[in-house]
Amino acid sequence: MSKNREIWVVAEQRQGELKRITLELLGRALSLAEEKGSQVGVLLMGKSNDNLCRELAQKGADRIYSIEGDVLELYNPELYSRVVAGLAKEFEPGAILLGATVQGSAVSSSVAATLRTGLTAHCCDLSFSEEGRLRQVVPSLEGYYVFVSHSYPEMASVSPGVFPLLPLEEAGKGEVVNRELSSIEGCLEIKTSVLSFEKSVKDAVSLEDAEIIVAGGAGVGSAGWSMVEDLAEALGGVVGATRPAVDEGWIGHERLIGQSGKNVSPKLFVAVGVSGDPLHLSGVREPELFFAINKNEKAAIFQFADYGVVGDYRKVLPLLIEAAVNSR
Amino acid sequence: MEIVVCIKQVPDPGHIQLDPKTGTIIRGGVPAIINTVDKNALEAALQLRKINGGRVTVVSMGPPSTVEALQEALALGADRAALASDRAFAGADTLATSVTLAALINKTGPFDLVLCGYSSLDGGTAQVGPQTAAILEVPFFTAVQKMEKSAAGIQVEMETEEGVVAAESSLPALATITKGMNRPRGIRLSEAKKAKNKELFTYDLQGLGLSDDQVGEKGSGVCMVEVLPLPAGRDAEIISGEPEEIAGKIQGEIMKLGLQSRGGNK
Amino acid sequence: MDFKFNEDQEMLSKAARSFADEFLAEYVEGIEENDEMPREVIEEAAARDFMAVTIPEEYDGLGMGHLARIILLEEISRVSAALGMLLQVWHLGIHPIVRFGSEEQKQKYLPRMAAGELLAGLAVTESTGGSDPTAVQTEAVKDGDDYILNGRKVYITSSHLSKVVGVMARMADDPKSFTIFLLDEDCPGWRAGRQEKKIGFKGSNTGDLIMEDCRVPAANIIGKIGDGLKIGLNSIGEVGRAGMAAVSLGILAASLEDAVKFSNSRVLGGKAINKNQAIQIKLADMYMDLEMSRLLAYKAATLGDEGQRCDTEMAMAKYYSSEASVRSAKAACDIHGGLGYMMETPTQRYLRDALLVISSAGTTEIQQIIVSKAAIKKYS
Structure with a gap:
């Protein structure tokens, strides 16, 4: 029943720029979707998303769920989690992929618990089994553990740097689905307010x-x-x-x-x-x-x-x- | 202020060894410790209590021997402790763990703040904190490096890869704490002596009012289906000789790579 | 016979070990290099109530007894024998006040000692030798309500750190009578003198205490005039020897741990060296030395905690464990081969430290006299 459900990537942006992990995830999601005959949706939260929607469409996303709002400019764990959980309930994707970053870990955890579905952290590989389950591969001392979820959506956070970046495509056919924040379940009763963001001084070479x-x-x-x-x-x-x-x-x-x-x-x-x-x-x-x-x-x-x-x-x-x- | 601190007992990473034949972790005989960053969470709770008054309750899920970790937390200054322990809890993933912990936290009474370590030394997923918050239906913050009580409730600074996010929420709330937050205290003997007179509750599945399909392996959202072997190594050629010879050989190999130095950068 | 620690002792052992491994260990290299115990180490030890172990609860202490103290000192000495030594001597200085002091003295000193604000010491030995306390030359002359002390104590541990020191002096008007005077900050005329340079126990200060017309009020006498030898010998016999035995236990444990670790990882001819019998025999002896030393020390301490005499048993424990710690530290060096002699390897430190334990709180020969006397008395 999940055959045609979308594979979702929850995008991470900072000050209007997509983080590299999002593009790494998008690349993997596209190849997984191709294997399965499904499509890729990217969930994008931000203050104004036009440019990023275009970029994501160009890079092959089939659908971009765009939620805009001043309160979405900065990472708000409670609000971001509510948005993802709310849209997941509405659209029922087959899988949701996030970066194993501070934000991705927090949001994926909250969403998985809200949806009472399985979640694997720090994946270093993803593939589909013959039965069509998402094999979530996690490194350990003993070898690579392979997990599968009991329910949908199958959720995983993926370590940055494990999947290569896609070469730039000019596909650009992606459809943008706009959603008002106020229409998403639970997003009006947020108790968290974000006060400020202070960028850390970056090293010359990461x-x-x-x-x-x-x-x-x-x-x-x-x-x-x-x-x-x-x-x-x-x-x-x-x-x-x-x-x-x-x-x-x-x-x-x-x-x-x-x-x-x-x-x-x-x-x-x-x-x-x-x-x-x-x-x-x-x-x-x-x-x-x-x-x-x-x-x-x-x-x-x-x-x-x-x-x-x-x-x-x-x-x-x-x-x-x-x-x-x-x-x- | 009613503060709950979630701690986890983990195998001491310094003592974990792999069976040279099977390549699997030797699970017996490894001493157990309190997950190190959980001690930062406890320290944060004790400091909040010092400023705002109130009570610190430390909770955990695990086999009966987890009592040792809770006793240590009491010796460090927590006021009381509660353990969720039942065979039915075995094999839990982070979701089933969070369901159990949330039930245990609710069992200990109304709370203002739940604190956890950012991640554990063994699983390392950083999931249990935010998952517990979702089940408790309270706002949450992760990777918190600074925290204080504010008029609205609690004000925090969260570490992210790009910088620090300052945020605020009402109480009750949950926060996961990083090592940078504080330096955990050591055990004061006078405090430790009081520990054995403090309350330590243990609850089983029934005591928490849970059913067995919510917890343990049955309540988990994921299961492990396979362990793939690690890739074979390159089996290093050992360079021996005087330090000068060794350094010379290494330098020679590096030169062969022909890398462009990008200038010093720590 | 119960060979288990009780709940309090278990907790103490855990607390001491976590202090040693998680806090103290970081400082050891610096302590060795600078031959000085950093202020923050002493403060942290005090903050964790390590000075308060033997002080009764009514004076803000923990009232935990001999065995608890041995457990504490063993765990600390396993990482730094020098800090074990400092604590041992502070407990030694506290003991005469707890056991023989007046109520006023207890109130005046013990709470501050428990908090680590006042560091205590005991000074008996003089250049006439430590093995014969009756040869003490420091003299006390009565002057009104006070006493005037003149003399020089040598090889005094923490001579430059202690703020309250019990000093044994000969009474000028009765040369066979000895008395312990408490010198504190209000007694003018005493100071630390020469500081010794030792081959081991870096960071544990040893030196002279000099009294020049040092005026001490009669209220500072512990017990009464003439109690000095009894108090001094009791303190050294029960607390001093127990402490040195405990320091030895720490050195024994560290030597064994390092020897096992190294012999596990050192490969010769394709196998770990502890697959060879020659190494196994050494490890067996080291382990037995540790366990035998523990049995003797724990038994002596248990007797003491039950209020029984334990001087003979403490002498046995001190004698056996100190000699064993030298054997074991040397074996640890031997197992490490050339590396065992290098400053980068801690085994050389264990050996240097162990050598000092032999002569502290009574040499091996003195313990042999005590033990043989007891044997002759018992089996005659």
């Missing part, structure tokens, strides 16, 4: 875009952390980190690679004091060259790297930093 990444893990220690940063700087790259390093507070959460962090696809990846936890490595996509330095010769990281150094990173890194600086 982790996702970096070609060179030096990642530090639990084995680095707080005292030696600056060495990891120095090597990244000397190589002209950026610093990444594993969960323990972030938890210890050596570096901010925005530098986390792997589950609940970033997915990266650098050309050069240097792992320092990183054990090789699959939840971290699942975020590292096919680097051309992969070095690992770890004291523990049994560390799993050595199974994944091209070259390994067994020993104290504090002996090797200063020399590497010097060599890198000299070769500039």
Whole structure:
């Protein structure tokens, strides 16, 4: 019965610009829809959506559900969730995909609970089973877990960076469905008001875009952390980190690679004091060259790297930093 | 102010090992801890109580041994605790967990604010907080790094990838807390000594007034159907020798890549 | 016979371990490097009521007893023997007031000590040697309602940190009579002198205490004139030795943990080195040394908590555990091979620290005298 139901993507925009994850999701949703003979709807919330509707249509969305309003300009978890849940009740899509971002996680969770339907977080792949169920693939320490939902809509949040961007198409046939906020169930009794948004100062090169990444893990220690940063700087790259390093507070959460962090696809990846936890490595996509330095010769990281150094990173890194600086 | 803090007992990540033969997690014998960021949520609750007065109730769902985590929370300063524990709750996904937690929270009485850690160390979905809010039908905030009581109710700052969103809502409400919010206190022995005289309630399925198709595996929205193997690695060639030789070899391989340095950027 | 901790002791052990692992561990490298205990570590230990463990509840303490104190000190010394030592000596300074002090003294000092505002100490040893307290030369001369003290105490732990110190002095008018005087902030004429440089216990300060015409009111006498030896020996025998045994337990536990961890991950000839019997035998001995030391220390403490004499048992515990901690720390170094001798590996610290435990609160030979006397008495 779900055969022809739409696959929905909940778009994320900031200040009138679509976030990359939305386009990544759109690309995947289009190929899934093609496989299934269904269509792709994109749900777009914002202050004024004309430009983005056009962009989404050009990129192949079959239908764009556009909800406009001043109160939708900034992310409001309660309101955004009500909108998505309300429209899902009205239009009954077969699947709803969101980014595994702060906003996407929050909205997907709230909507799934409101609709009492299943939800999988941090998916790294999506496909359909022979029975037509959405296979939601999630990385874990033991391997990739595959989940399916018991009910519709099938909901998943997808890690940024796992699906490639689509080449720009000039399809542009997408239909825009406008909906008034006031007509959506529950959207008039919102208790949350958003007061302000302060943009954080962005790094010149983000982790996702970096070609060179030096990642530090639990084995680095707080005292030696600056060495990891120095090597990244000397190589002209950026610093990444594993969960323990972030938890210890050596570096901010925005530098986390792997589950609940970033997915990266650098050309050069240097792992320092990183054990090789699959939840971290699942975020590292096919680097051309992969070095690992770890004291523990049994560390799993050595199974994944091209070259390994067994020993104290504090002996090797200063020399590497010097060599890198000299070769500039 | 009636504050409820949801905590989860998780395996200590420092002690998780994989069976080298099967590649599966060895589940026995791993010490359990309170999910670390849940302690930030508890700390936030204790600080709110200090300023606004009131009571902090800590709740959890899990096997009977979860009592240890609740006792630790009481030793840290929570006023009372409640546990949802029943075989029927086993195998719950985040939806079934949230249904159970919401029932437990309602069981503890009227509340102003529910606080959770942003995500758990084991599942890491960050879903239970907002799902619980949806079931409780209260407004919610996630990834909150700053919070204070305001005239309207509660005012928060949420971390997002692009920046900080400040928002406000009336009470009751739910918020998930990040590590950046505070530094959780350690156990004060004088506080810990009082803990054993504090109330700790345990409820089973019936006690919460739930039916078995709402909870546990049966109440879950998703099920796991397969585990795919991790991709085979590249099996590193180990570089050995003096540090100078090692550094030289690495530098040589990097040069072969022919990358353009984009300039220093931490 | 019940080998389980009670609920309070379990909680204490958990609290101490989380303090040690989650807070203290970060500071250890700096403590070693600077040979100084950071202010915030002491403040955090105080904020968690670690100074208050042995102080009765009516004076804002926890009233938890010997076994609880050993549990606390073991967990802390597992991460930093130096902080274990500091706490041990503060408890040692608190003990004479709790056990023998007047009501006024208890009211005056104990609540502030429980809060960690006043750090306590006990000073007996002089250059004449610590093993014979009757050789003490510091002299107290009566002057009106006060006493004037002159002398120099050596090898005093926390000499430069303690704000209230019990000092044992010989009475000028009766050279066979010894008395403990409490020197506090209101007593002019005492100060810390030379600071020792030690091979281990970095961050635990040791030095001289100098009294020059130090005026002490009679109200600061603990017990009465002539009680000094009894109080001093009781404090060292029950609290000092228990504390050093507990510090040893921490070193033993840390040595074993590190040895197991390293021998698990170190691969030689294609297998972890703990697959070799030579390593297994070492690990077996280390584990047994830890467990035997615990049994002796916990038993002695349990006797003390029941109000029974425990000086012989404490002597056994201190003797066995301190020698065992040296053996075990050396074995941990050995298992690490060359790495075990490097400053980057903590095992060298365990060995340096363990060596000091042997001579603190009575050398091994002194414990042997005490234990042999008890044996002869019992089995004659």
